[in-house]
Amino acid sequence: MSDSPKSSLPVVKENSEIAISFKLELADGTLVEETQENEPFRFKIGDGTFINNLENLLVGLELGTTAKLTLSPERAFGLSDPNNFQTMDKADFPEEMALEKGHVIGFNTPTGDEIPGTIHQIEGDKVIVDFNHPLADATVIFSAKIEEIFS
Structure with a gap:
């Protein structure tokens, strides 16, 4: 028998369905998204709801744990790719x-x-559209509390 006390709290696993309260903000404090009080966000790890890096950071956390993580662009939404800029005709958009x-x-x-x-950018009858993730190149702060673990 082991002398070290084992926690009996449930732990987030790689395929757990969980509910979290979270806040996602930019390094300068600009709020990107957050859950409302008493309305945790329910999802299944691995279903693509969050980027893999964020989901992986939740795996192993116990029920009730709060984590606050600062993620560089490479670990969050990536760096912008110049190939993701497309030039389109203004006529392609609804009037x-x-x-x-x-x-x-x-x-x-x-x-x-x-x-x-x-x-x-808009140049005459041409519109340059950036298809990089809106948070590409951004350092983000992700705070999450494990509210419930369903499986």
Whole structure:
């Protein structure tokens, strides 16, 4: 029999369904997203809800644990790729759509998925769209509390 006390708290596993309260912010404190009080976010580890790096950081945490992690761009949403800038014709956009620099628009891919594109520049009848993740190149701070572990 071992002398060291073993915790009896449930632990997040690689395929656990869990509920967390979380906050995602930029290094300068700008809030990106957070859960509302008493409304934890429920998901299954590995289902693609969060980027793998964030999910992997939750694995092994016990119920009730709070983690606060600062992630470099490489560990969070990646670095921007110059090949992800596309030039499109203004005519390709709905007439009623306000095209402004910094505006994020959902684009449908040939496979039926939707990806975000940020208007980078407007030059005459051409629109340059940045298809890098909106948080590419950003250092982010991810704070999460394990509220429930269902499996």
